[in-house]
Amino acid sequence: MPDAADLLSVLSRFAVDFDDRPPIEPLGRGLVNGTYLVGTEPPTVLQRINRAVFPHPDRVIRNVACVTSYLKERIALDGGDPERETLTLIPERTTGLPYVLHGGEYYRLTRLIPGAVSREDAGPDALYAAAKTFGRFLHRLDGFPADTLDEVIPRFHDTRARLSQLKAAIASDPVGRAAAVEKEIEFALSREDDCGVIVDGLASGEIPLRVTHNDTKLNNFLFDQTTGECIALIDLDTVMPGSVLFDYGDALRFGASSAAEDETDLDKVFFSEERIAAFTRGFLEEFGNDLAPRERELLPASIRLLTLECGIRFLTDYIAGDTYFKTTRHDQNLDRARNQFALVRDIEPRLPTLARLTE
Ligand code: GN1
Numbered sequence: 214m215p216d217a218a219d220l221l222s223v224l225s226r227f228a229v230d231f232d233d234r235p236p237i238e239p240l241g242r243g244l245v246n247g248t249y250l251v252g253t254e255p256p257t258v259l260q261r262i263n264r265a266v267f268p269h270p271d272r273v274i275r276n277v278a279c280v281t282s283y284l285k286e287r288i289a290l291d292g293g294d295p296e297r298e299t300l301t302l303i304p305e306r307t308t309g310l311p312y313v314l315h316g317g318e319y320y321r322l323t324r325l326i327p328g329a330v331s332r333e334d335a336g337p338d339a340l341y342a343a344a345k346t347f348g349r350f351l352h353r354l355d356g357f358p359a360d361t362l363d364e365v366i367p368r369f370h371d372t373r374a375r376l377s378q379l380k381a382a383i384a385s386d387p388v389g390r391a392a393a394v395e396k397e398i399e400f401a402l403s404r405e406d407d408c409g410v411i412v413d414g415l416a417s418g419e420i421p422l423r424v425t426h427n428d429t430k431l432n433n434f435l436f437d438q439t440t441g442e443c444i445a446l447i448d449l450d451t452v453m454p455g456s457v458l459f460d461y462g463d464a465l466r467f468g469a470s471s472a473a474e475d476e477t478d479l480d481k482v483f484f485s486e487e488r489i490a491a492f493t494r495g496f497l498e499e500f501g502n503d504l505a506p507r508e509r510e511l512l513p514a515s516i517r518l519l520t521l522e523c524g525i526r527f528l529t530d531y532i533a534g535d536t537y538f539k540t541t542r543h544d545q546n547l548d549r550a551r552n553q554f555a556l557v558r559d560i561e562p563r564l565p566t567l568a569r570l571t572e
């Protein structure tokens with residue numbers, strides 16, 4: 214955690230008057246940005262944008278500002294609560310910009326949504342609720358002018374490009390780890406032929422390009438602490454033009470797994486059909502009528518592909534020396550990669566059965 218004095222001086226530059234010297238503590242389990250709860254009146258969330266992941270943090274935050282102000286209008290039109298159903302950025306006092314630049318780092322401050330919690334694990338009911346929120350999110354961004362968004366991480370969900378990054382890491386092998394993970398490398402490379410199915414569909418026009426979230430893991434949804442209702446989809450840093458299949462597949466990659474993303478006992482790691490069914494039902498209720506035939510057809514395959522892609526990314530980062538995803542223990546990225554590959558192995562023979570859920 215950075216120096217408290219530094220964070221306090223950053224906070225003082227946002228256009229908000231805190232009650233007193235605010236207590237600051239780490240918040241959440243995101244793998245990229247530094248996130249802190251500023252626990253005073255008004256309660257807020259401070260984030261330091263990871264510059265290694267996002268080379269232009271100002272563009273990331275500008276995207277988020279545009280997307281949230283658009284969403285707020287749409288939420289109000291739907292009769293919802295714009296302060297609760299999406300993030301509210303607090304500007305810098307003098308410039309009015311949605312961030313503070315301090316010591317070369319970009320910080321943003323958002324209002325804490327009261328009574329809302331994020332979850333690492335959820336049963337079918339919560340997944341059904343999350344899927345409804347996700348479907349509404351897509352609808353609300355339907356008319357958003359996609360060309361005004363900066364593509365903050367180009368080819369973010371281009372699985373073929375992710376595989377090329379893996380090959381590049383293996384070739385340079387900067388910390389000498391590649392030889393010990395030959396089995397995992399082979400697992401990924403042997404699936405190369407299937408990696409282009411979504412991006413090829415986007416290129417041919419069979420899959421529509423939409424404004425999508427691109428990071429729909431369960432802990433990016435907020436739930437009401439008392440009613441369990443799903444309130445909002447947050448972590449909007451990767452909102453970019455993409456495919457709905459990226460979001461559906463990624464949501465289930467994480468949300469329908471029987472275990473945590475870094476569980477090392479792989480016998481405990483498999484997909485729950487009940488959870489896939491619940492999320493799919495909520496999603497189709499909200500968004501089923503908008504789906505193109507090719508999108509609907511590829512729903513089950515997208516769970517497999519996005520899980521494979523995430524495993525490839527974890528493995529690449531392990532070989533590259535753990536420079537991208539935060540780790541808290543040795544070999545955690547390798548454990549994460551093995552975990553994702555276990556899920557892929559589990560789902561591959563089950564795809565024909567799962568297809569019935571999306572018909
Ligand atoms: C990162 O920051 P967080 O935890 O919401 C990552 C996602 C991965 C996820 C894996 C910008 O998301 O793409 O799927 O970790 N975000 C970025 O848990 O790379």
Ligand code: MG
Pocket residue numbers: 242243244432433448
């Ligand atoms: Mg997150």
